[in-house]
Amino acid sequence: MDYNHSAVEKKWKNFWSENQTYKVHNDSHKPKFYVLDMFPYPSGAGLHVGHPLGYIASDIYSRFKRQSGFNVLHPMGFDAFGLPAEQYAIQTGVHPADSTAENLKRYRAQLDNIGFNYDWDRQVITSDPSYYKWTQWIFLQLFGHYYDKKEAKAKPIEELIAHFEQNGLADIQAHHSLETVFTAAEWQAYSAQEKDDILMNFRLAYRKVAYVNWCEALGTVLANDEVKDGLSERGGHPVEKKPMMQWALRITAYAERLLEGLLKLDWSESMKTMQRNWIGKSTGATVFFNVFDHESKIEVFTTRPDTIFGVSFMVLAPEHDLVQQITTEDKRDEVAAYVDAAGKKSDVERMADAKTVSGCFTGAYAIHPFSKENIPIYISDYVLKDYGTGAIMAVPCDDARDKRFAEKFDIDIPIIIDKSAFPNASIGDKVGTMIHSDFLNGLKVKDAIKAAVSKMYDEGIGYRKVNYKLRDANFSRQRYWGEPFPIVNKDGQSKGLPFAELPVELPPLDDFKPTAEGKSPLARLDKWINTVDGERETDTMPGYAGSSWYFFRYMDAKNDEAFASEDALDYWKDVDLYIGGTEHAVGHLMYSRFWTKFLYDIGKVSVQEPFKKLINQGMIQGVIEFLYLAKEKIEGRSRFVCANIAEGEGVEHFSRIPIHIDFVENYGNKDSHINMNGIDSFVNWRPEYSDARFECGNGVYQNGHFEPKDSALDSHLVTSSEVGKMSKRYFNVVNPDVIVEKYGADCFRMYEMFLGPIEQSKPWDTQGIEGVSKFIKRFWSLFYDNGQWIVNETEASKGDLKSLHQTIKKVTKDLHAFSFNTCVSHFMVLVNDLKKSQCHSKHILEPAVRLLAPFAPFMTEELWSSFGNEGSVHHSAFPEFDETYLVEDTVTYPLCVNGKKRVLLDVPNGTSKEAIEKMATEMPELQKWIEGKTVVKVIVVPNKMVNFVVK
């Protein structure tokens, strides 16, 4: 009898839940270890085989840590607010809470099927009022604090108000967006609303006018990824920018700390680099250029003040405020046309145009601050309005884009850096010696930067400046299905609600469409909106609100007195291991770090960084299969052809129709094709093609009839395959339940790990799952033969002990390195060895079960109980290896001649270098390689190899 996975899995799933095997306690004396999974959004499509990749890895790791003596927190929950549920509600009228609950149930069942060791008592659901009560509370804290730059921390807004009463804006170093100044007397004289407006420029959560993607035709605001090329993705309607009063978070206040914090994190360098680039700190100088014959000055930010004498023109962003003022009469039409064209371009189009240089001369000139020469002012869309000051001083000799621009418009390219000492340096590298640069001549670039800035400062031309790319985060959505703001507005002022009124629950609703002005559907609920204190805010919070702090809630998920108790926060502190995808590189991971730092500042948590170690799992992609459909019908019928035929006729005459992968034979392979059965299924699925013609090399299939060429029996219509996202729209979603049912959860888990390194992306492919399935059966067959328990008490042989301990050593090492795929290989080697030696000894097999437990939790649990053990194998100790079993009697040395392996030599372990060299030199088989040549040198690397260097 083979291993019966269905029965065993059912048995132990029940056992685990009845015995609360995975319950985690906060009052343990063991060291803590916190393993966190990515927060899933429960979509209607259910879990696909790509999702569990990271979950399986973290599950294995947390089981390994628990068996190694740690108190392991490994929770799961759901990021349940989101756009798809709301979209579904608009289409079907089903309340998002209902569809979400339905999806949650399905996700939970799918997760349980795979055998994850979550403590479900700690489940967090963001759309649950008992959770979002605390999301709202944190928002109120952000609203009630400002950032003090001197102390580098958030402080209560009341302290700021007290300071304004006493001193006005003087002596304050706060992060703010205010553009005016005021005295204490002026502050005292301001109206309540004026005071409120000023404070909005300081609060860490604040209201401001921001632009949204407004689509008139759909009557709704669209997310960025719903807009393609300036048109809505659905329907292709025009999208315009519309100003709206919205909430934002002042994450920019934390830019420097978010940057510094990266240093201590055990994240991949590429991930840190992405975050650094997003924060985008650059040190340089602000420099002012006077405009010839005008009052106004052009302010630029440059990282290369040393190149000031290389400036031969200036460029303003087309949207720059000065453009209208300084453009000369004769250039007005040309400039207006350019500005107009640039405004219509989408970001995508600007990107595609990266290589083509465009621009327009304004007719105006700036005055060089040192040489006093006139330099022309251009506009071009390679300068962006939102970055820096929206204007640059162009240095064509040491900036690739400026150079291209200068060449196109025939502008001088003054050479001001001698890079002859650095032949490998390319344009823009900060190396070389300054020339033709007045007071900077002879200085190295680095020194010249300092010298230039200090001279600029002395002459009032500019000053040192640190610039960040990071911008404040928009925190509003004009939607229903999100956290309501605990805010009421009255007389143009926003007030936070008192704690006693939290949570502000989402009111019931049956029409989920936005209002005509694009406001959230909540705006229609007059009764809900109007309170004695004012009107409720009708925007809701964005998706990242709930996911920016959920990892703290798991520590004490049911607390109603605080977002988590001090004790729990103090015990668990931070996440020791977070496994998640790179798509969150700058969004979720940046916001979570920001919220954690803020909670630290207000004394609520004891850590500044939430995620100590981060592993980026790769994506499991899907295979997308397409049929070629001729653009031109033949005799009024649709015409599908084989990929080979399409290529012959030219693929431009065809469109590609995604087809369900279940209809395709050998999908994902070069030979992927559909036969007559497949065509029937396809036509059934898409009745509009019921009388279509399907042409392939073998013949033509039409209306259920096959007209073969030669003697072909079946259609062989080759499809075109592509690797891409696993998604409902490509009909290529593979449900893990199907694999689990066929092969068992243990096999599914180990196969996903066996596919390759966890960080690597790869298409889903079941080729090779048989190998893992065979391994599971073979492992089982060491214990059971035809249902008979065949384990005995025989003393373990030396060879078996060596195999076992070698495996323990390798698996332990690879687990520490998160190399799960090689762990699976090591297990296979062990089983192959034990099968060969016909080992059934308890002394080998019992530790082997404990070793395999994290990977195959169901089968090992069954085997563990077969040994007569009472508790769960998952609470047993992870085996430790004993080096004494691993000592080799002999070492095999490859003998190389000039680095090429020629002969092998067995040497007793512990032989001295000299003896090895002597034995090697005397090897008869080696003589033909060294005969007639001079042995220059013999290199002996202990336990590795011997190399003869000959001439």
Place this chain on the structure above:
RNA sequence: GCCAAAGUGGUGGAAUUGGUAGACACGCUGGAUUCAAAAUCCAGUGCAUUCACGUGCGUGAGGGUUCGAGUCCCUCCUUUGGUACCA
């Protein structure tokens, strides 16, 4: 354009600090078992050449460092992911 990662058999992938390239698995070939098949077990399997022993060549391409390079350095090509032409 910029940033990051990666290119190894027919396929997925192994390979400490530079030290026997291809572990493990799929697939394929042959054999055992079987009336037959499935399943299982055994053997072989980088490419070229050779009856064979063997020999040569081999980690995207080209160069370099080294006794020795998949691994380090330079140039280039390709693929994937990110992106805000970031001054």
